[in-house]
Amino acid sequence: MKILLVEDEIEMKDSILQYLEMEKYLVEYASDFNLAMQKIHLYEYDCILIDIMIPHGTGLDLIQEIKKIRPKTGIIIISAKNSLDDKIDGLNLGADDYLPKPFYLPELNARIKALMRRNNYEGTSSIVFNEIEIIPEERKVLIHNTLVNLTTKEYDLLEYFLVNKDRVIQKNALVEHLWGDNADQFDNFDFIYNHVKNLRKKLLELQCNDYIKSIYGIGYSFKTIL
Amino acid sequence: MKLINKTSKYYILFTLPILFFSAVFSYLFMLHEIGESNEALLSTRMQVVEQHLIENDTILLNIFKENREIFIKEIDATTAVPNQITDTLIYSEIQQEFVLNKMLQKKTTIQGKNYLVKVWKSSMEYDEVLEVILTVFITILVLLLLTILFINIRISKLIWHPFFETVLKIKNFKVTNGQHLSFEKTSITEFEELNKSIQNMTEKMILDYNNQKKFSENASHEFQTPLAIIKSKIDLLMQSSNLSENEYNLLGGIDDAINRLSRINKSLLLLSKIENNQFEISQKIKIKPIIEKILLNNEHFINEKELKIKNIVTDTFFIQINEELGYVIMNNLIQNAIRHNKMDGELIVFNEDNAIIIGNDGNEKPLDEQLIYERFQKISNDSSSIGLGLSIVKEIAQLNAIQITYYYENGKHYFKLSQNTELQ
Numbered sequence: 001m002k003i004l005l006v007e008d009e010i011e012m013k014d015s016i017l018q019y020l021e022m023e024k025y026l027v028e029y030a031s032d033f034n035l036a037m038q039k040i041h042l043y044e045y046d047c048i049l050i051d052i053m054i055p056h057g058t059g060l061d062l063i064q065e066i067k068k069i070r071p072k073t074g075i076i077i078i079s080a081k082n083s084l085d086d087k088i089d090g091l092n093l094g095a096d097d098y099l100p101k102p103f104y105l106p107e108l109n110a111r112i113k114a115l116m117r118r119n120n121y122e123g124t125s126s127i128v129f130n131e132i133e134i135i136p137e138e139r140k141v142l143i144h145n146t147l148v149n150l151t152t153k154e155y156d157l158l159e160y161f162l163v164n165k166d167r168v169i170q171k172n173a174l175v176e177h178l179w180g181d182n183a184d185q186f187d188n189f190d191f192i193y194n195h196v197k198n199l200r201k202k203l204l205e206l207q208c209n210d211y212i213k214s215i216y217g218i219g220y221s222f223k224t225i226l
Numbered sequence: 227m228k229l230i231n232k233t234s235k236y237y238i239l240f241t242l243p244i245l246f247f248s249a250v251f252s253y254l255f256m257l258h259e260i261g262e263s264n265e266a267l268l269s270t271r272m273q274v275v276e277q278h279l280i281e282n283d284t285i286l287l288n289i290f291k292e293n294r295e296i297f298i299k300e301i302d303a304t305t306a307v308p309n310q311i312t313d314t315l316i317y318s319e320i321q322q323e324f325v326l327n328k329m330l331q332k333k334t335t336i337q338g339k340n341y342l343v344k345v346w347k348s349s350m351e352y353d354e355v356l357e358v359i360l361t362v363f364i365t366i367l368v369l370l371l372l373t374i375l376f377i378n379i380r381i382s383k384l385i386w387h388p389f390f391e392t393v394l395k396i397k398n399f400k401v402t403n404g405q406h407l408s409f410e411k412t413s414i415t416e417f418e419e420l421n422k423s424i425q426n427m428t429e430k431m432i433l434d435y436n437n438q439k440k441f442s443e444n445a446s447h448e449f450q451t452p453l454a455i456i457k458s459k460i461d462l463l464m465q466s467s468n469l470s471e472n473e474y475n476l477l478g479g480i481d482d483a484i485n486r487l488s489r490i491n492k493s494l495l496l497l498s499k500i501e502n503n504q505f506e507i508s509q510k511i512k513i514k515p516i517i518e519k520i521l522l523n524n525e526h527f528i529n530e531k532e533l534k535i536k537n538i539v540t541d542t543f544f545i546q547i548n549e550e551l552g553y554v555i556m557n558n559l560i561q562n563a564i565r566h567n568k569m570d571g572e573l574i575v576f577n578e579d580n581a582i583i584i585g586n587d588g589n590e591k592p593l594d595e596q597l598i599y600e601r602f603q604k605i606s607n608d609s610s611s612i613g614l615g616l617s618i619v620k621e622i623a624q625l626n627a628i629q630i631t632y633y634y635e636n637g638k639h640y641f642k643l644s645q646n647t648e649l650q
Contacts, residue, residue: 009451015458022465080450102454102488105461153526168464168474172481179526191530216471218478219464 001116002026004045006036006062007078008054012101016049019105022167025112033057040066045073046119047112050095052079052086060089067094074115078108104173106164113163127162129224131208134159143206153178154199161212161222170219196220230382237374241367249363256355261328264349265311268330271296271345279336279343294319297344307333307342316346388412392421399428401435402503435502442498449491453484460484493614496554497601500621505548508626513582514539516553517575520560527564528573536574543577545645547626555622558615559584559641566639574638581644592634599630 003025007013013029020027028043030036033056040048040062048066052059059077066073077090080101087098096115099108117125117136127134133142139155141148150158160177161169171192178195200212211222227235275296278287290296294316301307309332315324329346388410395407407428409421460477463469469477499505517537521528528535545552563573563586571587597603599620602613619641623630628645 009455011455012451012458015455015462018462019458019465080446080448080454101450102457102484105458170461170464170478170481172478172485173461179523191526216474218474 001046002028002044003112004036004039004043004048005029006048006050006054006059008032008051015105016108019109020112023109031055033062036062037065040069040073044070047074047076047115049076049078049108049112052077052081052090060086060093063090063093063095072119074112074119076108076111076115078103104170104176106160106167106169106173107177109167110160110163110177127159129162129165132158132162132203134162143203143208146206148202148206150199150202151195153195154202157195157199158203161220165222165224168215168219168221174220229386230378234374234378237378238371241370241374245363245367245370249359252363253355253359256359260349260355264328264347265330268311268328268345268347271347272330272332272343275343275345276334276336279334279341295345295347297342299342301333301340301342303335303340305333305340305342307331309333313349314346316348318348385414388414388417388421392417392424396424401428401431402506404432404436406432439502439504442495442502446491446495450488453488453491457481457484490614493618497614497618497621500551500618500625503625505551505625508546508548510544511547511549511552512541512544513552513556513577514541514543516556517560520553520557524561524564527561531564531567532570533564533567534570534572536572536576538574538576539582540577543582545582545626545628545643547622547628551622551626555619555628555643558619559643562586562615563639563641572638578644580646581642583640583642585638585640587637588639590637593632593639595632598632 003020005013005016005020005027007016007029008031010031013031017027017029028039028045030039031054033054036050036054037057039045050059050062054062059079063075063077066075071094075095076097076099077087077095078099078101079086079090087100090098096118097111099111114136117127125135125137127136131144133145134140135142136159139152141150141155141158156178157174160174174192174196178192196212196214200210203212204210209226211224211226213221213223215221275287275290275298279298287296287298291298311328311330314327314329316327316329317323318325325348327346328349329344331342331344334341334343392409395409399405399407407425409425412418412421460481464474464477514537517539521535521537547555560573560575563584566588567573567586568588572585573587574583574585576583576585599616601617620630622628623643626645628643631642631644633640633642
C-alpha cells in the first residue's frame with residue numbers, strides 16, 4: 001500500500017516514516033506544497049497524510065487538488081492547528097479523517113487501516129488473524145467462527161490491538177482511542193486494566209490464544225509470536 | 227444633555243445679560259433724549275409765547291392759559307426770577323392726578339412791562355418708558371430664542387449629519403467581523419479629520435486583533451509540534467526490543483508529562499480564544515440534550531464511582547450561548563462534579579426559571595469561592611487536574627452574561643449558572 005506523507009517537520013516525518021515502514025507500508029514524503037503537488041500529479045497513492053500548515057501553501061488547497069484529480073484517494077489531516085474551523089473545512093473539502101497533533105503512532109496506524117477498510121482496499125472488509133476474525137462493518141468478532149459478545153469498548157480495544165499487532169501500546173494511547181477528548185480530564189486508567197482483563201477472559205473462554213500481554217504496567221502488546 | 231440643548235442653553239445664558247444691559251442702557255439713553263427734546267420744545271414754546279406777548283395777541287394767549295399750558299404774570303422789575311427748567315408736579319384734570327411736568331420759567335420784558343412766564347409740558351413717565359423698553363426687549367428676546375432654536379435644529383440636521391453618521395458606524399463596529407469602516411466624504415474639515423482618525427484607529431484594531439488571533443493559533447501550533455515529535459519518538463522507542471521495566475516506566479512518565487503539557491496548551495488556547503471573543507454566534511441552546519450527551523460520554527467514569535445521576539432539567543430550558551462553548555461550560559462543570567465526587571455519591575442537575583444548577587457530593591468542606599476560578603488553582607491534589615477548568619467556565623460565563631455562583635449546602639457542592647434574560 002502506498003502512502004504519501006506531507007509534513008515539513010523533519011523529525012516528525014522521520015518518526016511517522018519509521019513507524020509506518022514497520023507496518024510494511026510504502027511511504028513517500030513531501031516537505032512542502034510544491035513537492036506535494038508534483039507527487040500527487042505524478043503518482044497514485046492509496047492514502048495521503050497532510051499537515052495543514054506547510055511551506056508555500058496550505059494543506060487545505062492540497063486536499064482540493066487531490067479531490068479534483070484523484071477523488072478516490074484517502075486523506076487524513078494531521079495537524080497541530082487544533083482549530084475547529086480547519087477541521088470542518090478539511091472534512092468539507094473531502095478529507096476522510098482529522099487527527100490533531102500530538103497523537104500516538106498506533107492511533108495514526110489504526111486510522112489509516114480503518115480508512116483503507118472503508119475504501120475497500122484489497123477487496124476485503126474483515127480483519128483476520130489466526131482464529132480471530134473481526135467484521136468491522138457489523139462490529140462483530142468471531143473466534144473459531146463462534147460469535148463473541150463484546151461490549152463497545154472491548155470491541156474497540158480488540159480492533160485496535162489487531163491493527164497494531166506486535167507493537168507496545170501505552171495505556172494512554174488506549175484511553176485516547178476509546179474516549180478521545182473526553183478522557184482529558186481524567187487520569188485514573190485502572191478501568192483500562194478492567195476492560196482488557198474482561199476482553200482477555202472472553203477470548204480465552206473460546207479457546208483463543210492469549211495474545212494480549214501486559215508490558216510492565218505501562219501498556220499492552222498483542223503478540224503474534226507466543 | 228444633547229448637544230443642541232447644550233448650545234441653546236449657552237446661547238440663552240450669554241444673550242440674557244447682554245439683552246439686560248442693552249435694555250438698561252436704552253432706558254437711560256431714551257430718558258436722556260426725551261429730556262433734551264422736552265427742553266428744546268419748552269424753549270420753542272417760550273419763544274412763541276414771547277412773540278404773542280409782543281404782538282399782544284391775547285386771544286391765543288388765553289387759549290394757552292385755558293389749556294393750562296402757560297402761566298403769565300406781570301411782575302416788578304425788581305423781582306428776580308432765575309431763568310431755569312425745573313421738574314414739578316402739576317395736577318392734571320384729565321388724568322385726575324399729579325403728573326410730572328418740565329417747567330421753564332423766565333422773566334421777560336416786553337414793551338417796558340415785566341412778565342414772569344412759565345411754560346410746561348408733561349414729561350413722559352418713567353414707567354411708561356420702562357414699559358416700552360420691556361416690551362421691545364422681550365419681543366427681541368423671544369424672536370432671538372426662536373431664531374437660535376431654528377438655526378440649531380437646522381445646523382444639527384445639516385452640519386452634524388456626518389457626525390451622527392460616524393457615531394452610528396462606530397456603534398455598529400465590531401472588530402471580530404473584520405469589516406473596515408468607511409465614511410462618506412464631508413466638507414467639514416473637523417469631521418473629515420475625525421473620520422480619518424477613526425478609520426486609522428479601527429484599521430489598527432482589526433490588524434492587531436488578527437495578529438493576536440494568529441499568534442495564539444500559531445503559538446499552539448508551535449507548541450504542539452515539538453510535543454508531537456517527542457511523543458512519536460517515545461512510541462518508537464517503546465517498540466525497540468529488550469527494554470527493561472525501568473526504561474518502560476521512564477518513557478511512560480515522559481508521555482504522561484507530554485499529555486499534560488498538551489492539555490494545558492489546548493486549554494490556554496481556548497481561554498485566549500474566549501477572551502478574544504472569537505466565538506461569536508450565540509443562540510438559544512437547549513441544555514438537556516447537551517447534558518445527556520455529556521453524561522453518556524462520561525458514562526464510564528460515572529459507573530466507576532457508582533454515582534447516582536439525577537438529571538431533572540426541563541426539556542424547554544435553554545441558555546443563550548455559542549453552541550461549542552455551551553458544551554464546554556457544561557462539560558467542565560459536570561466532569562468536575564464527577565471527578566470530585568465520592569464513591570456512591572450523587573450528581574444532580576436541575577434548573578430554575580433562568581438558572582441551571584449542578585450539585586455533587588464530595589469533600590465535606592465548602593470550597594473557597596475567591597480562589598476556585600483562579601487559573602492553575604488546584605483544589606485537589608489530583609494530578610490529572612490542570613487547574614484551568616473553572617477558569618474556562620468563568621470566562622465563558624462572563625462572555626455570555628451568565629452569573630456563576632458556588633454554594634455549599636447539606637454536604638453538597640453546587641454551581642449555579644443564571645442568565646438574566648427576558649428571553650426565557
